[in-house]
Amino acid sequence: MTKMKRVLVTGATGKVGSVFIDRLLHDARFDAFTIRALCHNRKLERRERLEVVSGGLEDREVAGAAVDGVTHVLHLATVKETPELVMDVAVKGIFWLLEECRVSSAFQQFILIGGDNSVGHFFYPHPIPVTENQPYSPYPGCYALSKVLDEVILQQYYVQYNLAGCCLRAPWIMEKDDFKFHLSFGEDVFGGPRWRDLVGAEKADAYVRSKTIPVMLDPQGEPVMRNFVHVDDLVDAILRMIDHPKAFQQTFNICMNEPVDYGELAAYLKESRRLPSVGIRTPYYSTWLDNAKAKFLLGWRPQYDLQKLTDSAWDYKRSADDPRVVWYPG
16 A cells, blocks of 8 residues: 655745646656645635645744654745745744654655855846856845845755755746736736836837837846746756755756846847837846756656747736736845
8 A cells, every 4th residue: 555645845836836736736656645735825625635724834833833744845935025024934934844854753855945046147148048056145135135045045955964855946937828928018027027117118118019028138238048947847846846855955957948038138129019118237147056956856847838838828827816016026
């Protein structure tokens, strides 16, 4: 008889958590797994093999109850630019989880989802590809700092207790029509930069009417190359990490094979959808996040490239019960 395993998912209601839960529960390879979803503000509906618990990770009792009987932890919970809350999740939260894991007889693996903001994202020049050995260089703000602290705390548990864990370092995660609205000059822009603030409201409104696409330019006027990952590719990597012997105490860049070149993107949208474009000078720099380690050690391969990322975003049709969430950092 196969022994059941249980995965604790923090941040379970987010875009990664919700996709991960659906994929694992419908994948025959993981029929021996159940999921415990830890929810804070938003809640999930209980279903077969899915247990839902509530609470904040800054509370040790909540962390202890969440980890009790768990074999695997997928730590997704995070806080954006909210200084009042970020240390509760980035320091207290992961600390209490790891403390409970290290003394648990059931625990087997801790999977942390990190971010390329821990190594600067596009805020600093990177003259060569960014590998997992890049020194920490968070951009200004508490969110990027929190991602560094998460990784460092996990790494010290490797040193102190030989804890079984791994970190997947992801760039900006796309799903549905996120990528399309990232390129909007309107108030409906998803993420940053907020293009209308760079050109002014009058020009921005004209660009909205003409369906013009922004081309991000670096300080020298060259198109920026920026890293993305589709949520489906990231979840593929997470599922591959579970119990993989070569993932032990490793960090992996999980991203597209090549960053999106905004110049090539504009050319593709002109060819495929007849959309005009305009160059926008920014203070940002090109970065090439190198995913060779994950491909070599784990056999993982991303399925999304520039064309598929673009087409999937433009072709996506939202239903009435699937409203857009407009998010801008800071």
